[in-house]
Each structure stands twice: as C-alpha cells, then as structure tokens.
Amino acid sequence: MVQSELADLEKKLRDAQLRPTKQRLALAQLLFSDGNRHITAERLHSDAMGANVAISLATIYNNLHQFTAAGLLREVVVDSSRSYFDTNVMPHHHFFHEQSGTLEDIEKNDLKVDNIPPLPEGTEISSVDVIVRVSSTRR
Amino acid sequence: MVQSELADLEKKLRDAQLRPTKQRLALAQLLFSDGNRHITAERLHSDAMGANVAISLATIYNNLHQFTAAGLLREVVVDSSRSYFDTNVMPHHHFFHEQSGTLEDIEKNDLKVDNIPPLPEGTEISSVDVIVRVSSTRR
DNA sequence: CAATAAATTAGAATTCTTCTAAACAAGAAA
DNA sequence: TTTCTTGTTTAGAAGAATTCTAATTTATTG
Numbered sequence: 001m002v003q004s005e006l007a008d009l010e011k012k013l014r015d016a017q018l019r020p021t022k023q024r025l026a027l028a029q030l031l032f033s034d035g036n037r038h039i040t041a042e043r044l045h046s047d048a049m050g051a052n053v054a055i056s057l058a059t060i061y062n063n064l065h066q067f068t069a070a071g072l073l074r075e076v077v078v079d080s081s082r083s084y085f086d087t088n089v090m091p092h093h094h095f096f097h098e099q100s101g102t103l104e105d106i107e108k109n110d111l112k113v114d115n116i117p118p119l120p121e122g123t124e125i126s127s128v129d130v131i132v133r134v135s136s137t138r139r
Numbered sequence: 140m141v142q143s144e145l146a147d148l149e150k151k152l153r154d155a156q157l158r159p160t161k162q163r164l165a166l167a168q169l170l171f172s173d174g175n176r177h178i179t180a181e182r183l184h185s186d187a188m189g190a191n192v193a194i195s196l197a198t199i200y201n202n203l204h205q206f207t208a209a210g211l212l213r214e215v216v217v218d219s220s221r222s223y224f225d226t227n228v229m230p231h232h233h234f235f236h237e238q239s240g241t242l243e244d245i246e247k248n249d250l251k252v253d254n255i256p257p258l259p260e261g262t263e264i265s266s267v268d269v270i271v272r273v274s275s276t277r278r
Numbered sequence: 279c280a281a282t283a284a285a286t287t288a289g290a291a292t293t294c295t296t297c298t299a300a301a302c303a304a305g306a307a308a
Numbered sequence: 309t310t311t312c313t314t315g316t317t318t319a320g321a322a323g324a325a326t327t328c329t330a331a332t333t334t335a336t337t338g
Binding site for chain 2: 075077078079080082083095097098104106107110111112113114115116117119120122123124125126127128129130131132133134135136137
C-alpha cells in the first residue's frame with residue numbers, strides 16, 4: 001500500500017468526523033482500496049483476520065454503521081438473513097445472483113424507473129431501490 | 140365466516156397439495172380472508188393467538204414457507220431484520236414506510252422499469268423488485 | 279504529560295429463524 | 309371402521325446474525 005493512499009484514507013475518515021484509529025484505517029483500506037465492494041459483516045471480519053488485522057466483530061458492526069451514517073457506505077437489503085454494505089454510495093441499482101448471493105451494480109442511468117404513483121400521504125421519497133434477481137439458467 | 144368461504148380455503152390448500160389441517164385453515168383464513176396483507180411471522184402468530192387459534196411459532200414458519208413455495212404467498216425483502224410475506228402474488232412493487240415498517244402495493248402497470256442492462260452471463264431474470272422507500276415529511 | 283471523550287473489546291444477551299425428535303392427525307387401503 | 313403410512317404439529321433446543329454492556333484502551337486537546 002502506498003503512503004499517500006493511507007493519508008487519503010485518514011483524510012476521508014477525518015472529513016467524516018471519525019477518528020482514524022488503527023481499526024478504522026484497516027477497515028477503510030479493506031473497503032475502499034479496491035474498487036466497489038458489496039460485503040457482509042462476517043466477510044469483512046474474515047478479510048481482516050486474513051490481513052492480520054486484529055479487530056473484533058463488534059467493532060466491525062460499529063464501524064459499518066458509523067460509515068453508513070457518515071455516507072461512506074450504503075446498506076443494501078436483498079437478503080433477509082444478512083446485511084450487505086456497498087462501497088458505491090452514488091444512487092444505483094443491483095443485480096442479485098440468487099444462488100451465489102453476490103451483488104453487481106447497475107448504473108443509475110442504465111435503468112429507468114417511471115410512473116411512480118402518488119406517494120402515501122405525508123411522505124417523501126427517501127430512495128428508490130431496484131433489485132433484479134437473477135438465477136443461473138438451467139440447461 | 141361463511142360456510143363457502145371455508146370450503147374455498149380448503150380447496151385452495153388442496154389445490155396446492157397441502158392438507159387442510161386445522162392450523163392451515165386457520166392461517167389461510169387469517170391471511171386470505173381480508174384483502175391483501177403484508178405480514179411478518181410474529182405478527183401472524185399474535186393474530187392467531189388473538190383469534191384463539193392455538194398454533195406454535197414453528198408451525199407458522201413452516202406454513203409461511205410452504206405457502207410461499209406453493210405460490211400462495213410471496214416473500215418481500217425490505218428489512219434485513221425480519222421477513223414479510225405478501226398475499227398478493229401478482230407481479231407488483233412496494234412502498235415501504237421506513238418509520239412504521241409498513242408496506243403498500245404499487246400495481247405493476249403504474250410503475251415502469253426500463254433499460255435493464257444485459258444480464259450477467261449465464262443468468263435469467265427471476266424477478267424485478269422495486270421498493271420505493273418513503274419517510275414522513277418533517278415539518 | 280494529564281484530562282476527557284471516544285473507540286474497542288469480550289462475552290453476554292437479544293431477536294429472528296430453523297432444527298429435532300416425539301406426539302398427533304389425515305388420508306388410503308383393507 | 310380399524311389399521312397403516314405418511315404428513316403435520318409441537319415444545320424446546322439450537323443456530324445465526326446482530327446488538328448491548330461495562331470495562332479497558334486509545335486518541336485528542338489543553
């Protein structure tokens with residue numbers, strides 16, 4: 001890892017009012033150094049173990065939520081049994097592969113959602129999430 | 140409840156190859172006798188208790204899944220902490236009210252999804268789910 | 279440095295869901 | 309009917325994901 005990269009991550013955390021602790025920097029590195037990721041807490045935890053970063057699962061959860069609140073991550077709800085966190089925080093949608101449990105981004109401009117009916121009284125849109133669930137073609 | 144209604148529910152179960160047991164009939168009544176519902180297992184369980192129907196939570200879960208497999212219900216994933224089951228099995232979408240945790244149907248023809256990009260290699264669409272998350276307008 | 283406020287942690291606790299193995303009920307056959 | 313087979317229900321244990329607790333450690337500020 002490059003020096004400047006670490007400094008960038010530290011700035012990213014500071015800008016989000018999060019102290020750049022050892023654990024946060026390690027997580028930020030795992031999350032943001034390698035393109036878009038869709039990751040679960042357990043997965044991130046084992047990635048950290050694999051990278052010889054000592055960090056408890058509680059801290060993983062704390063930080064995933066703090067990162068999300070700070071707009072550094074976004075939670076994607078596709079599976080009722082676990083939470084996925086997405087490093088792409090721009091508005092966009094997803095393919096969800098049902099067999100493998102993997103997510104793939106769909107850029108917002110590719111896909112169009114039209115004719116949303118009048119919202120329930122007294123509400124405003126907080127997000128529009130499209131999930132295209134796909135499965136392997138059986139042959 | 141009307142006699143014919145019970146007979147209809149029994150037929151509905153039989154057609155789905157599910158024996159119309161006391162518990163299943165009671166659940167079918169709670170689920171299908173009163174328009175579209177979006178319900179959680181816990182909620183259905185307390186509805187049953189409220190209607191003086193003795194039924195265990197395990198049976199609720201068993202049957203929600205069996206009904207879903209038989210196409211009598213559809214599972215809606217909107218909240219990573221619990222599962223919702225929808226009695227409307229026609230293709231359609233949802234408003235999800237973030238504060239109250241309630242769902243509301245959006246008829247398929249109201250809303251249009253266009254320009255879905257090419258699917259991942261070797262896959263086919265199993266469903267396209269749109270969730271319009273709304274929250275109360277603060278004033 | 280010292281003070282204080284924030285972050286981390288292990289492990290317990292919670293919540294939702296599934297499993298297990300035994301008891302029970304439904305439908306089929308005699 | 310009665311019997312047989314198989315499907316269903318059940319209580320409670322077990323499991324999985326997540327949150328909480330209270331103590332300890334670490335970062336930042338003065």
